[in-house]
Amino acid sequence: MKSKRGRLDRFICKALQIPKKQVRMYLLEKRIKVNDVVADALDMQVTEFDKIQLDHQLLMEHQPIYILMNKPVGVVSATKDDLHKTVLDLIDHPDKAQLHIAGRLDLNSSGLLLLTNDSKWSSQLMSPDAKVTKQYYVKLRNPVSEDYISGFNQGFYFEYEDITTKPAKLEILSDFETLVTLSEGKYHQIKRMFGRYRNPVESLHRISLGHINLPDELKPGEWRLMKENEIDQIDTSSSK
Numbered sequence: 001m002k003s004k005r006g007r008l009d010r011f012i013c014k015a016l017q018i019p020k021k022q023v024r025m026y027l028l029e030k031r032i033k034v035n036d037v038v039a040d041a042l043d044m045q046v047t048e049f050d051k052i053q054l055d056h057q058l059l060m061e062h063q064p065i066y067i068l069m070n071k072p073v074g075v076v077s078a079t080k081d082d083l084h085k086t087v088l089d090l091i092d093h094p095d096k097a098q099l100h101i102a103g104r105l106d107l108n109s110s111g112l113l114l115l116t117n118d119s120k121w122s123s124q125l126m127s128p129d130a131k132v133t134k135q136y137y138v139k140l141r142n143p144v145s146e147d148y149i150s151g152f153n154q155g156f157y158f159e160y161e162d163i164t165t166k167p168a169k170l171e172i173l174s175d176f177e178t179l180v181t182l183s184e185g186k187y188h189q190i191k192r193m194f195g196r197y198r199n200p201v202e203s204l205h206r207i208s209l210g211h212i213n214l215p216d217e218l219k220p221g222e223w224r225l226m227k228e229n230e231i232d233q234i235d236t237s238s239s240k
């Protein structure tokens with residue numbers, strides 16, 4: 001997802017439907033402010049979250065929103081869907097139309113899901129370089145065995161994408177229960193990995209993303225705004 005970043009004059013031209021010449025005049029007259037400071041360059045880079053004013057007229061001010069949800073099974077990780085209820089349908093926030101999802105979960109998966117309108121933050125979070133780990137509690141139909149651990153660690157070749165999955169950590173909790181930690185997110189990755197052992201996933205629940213754990217008190221379908229320390233932590237997270 002690209003960050004909405006661009007030149008100050010372009011933002012103003014678009015917001016007021018006026019030519020660049022006019023914006024230059026306003027600038028020379030010191031009538032334009034960016035985040036309460038008089039602007040001095042037309043090519044100044046601004047983002048969707050900067051506060052931009054002409055005299056006292058507010059042209060643009062988006063507050064960044066960061067939401068953490070416990071996604072229930074059966075609700076689709078999308079903002080629009082013709083068939084199923086979406087995660088956006090569960091959120092009651094006046095600016096929810098601005099939100100996008102940072103890291104989807106399958107329809108029949110549950111757990112920690114993050115939504116934001118800050119595309120710079122979400123692309124950092126999802127960037128392979130950020131190495132943000134994702135941890136899942138996975139129940140299987142058949143018993144798991146120790147040899148899965150080395151298989152997950154070595155990686156599996158996915159022909160469709162022509163990639164080998166990065167080393168993943170598998171912890172066996174009981175015959176049918178595991179904890180899986182990934183540092184990437186390929187399509188249906190966990191189901192496909194267990195598929196190599198012909199062991200279907202019965203349920204899959206994301207419990208953490210980087211250092212953010214799904215809060216115990218958040219019941220399926222519930223959400224809350226993220227705390228400042230959670231928002232800050234995400235882009236400095238590294239592998240567990």
Ligand code: URA
Nearest residue numbers: 106109188189190191
């Ligand atoms: N892997 C899957 O197979 N499904 C998910 O929802 C997440 C990871």
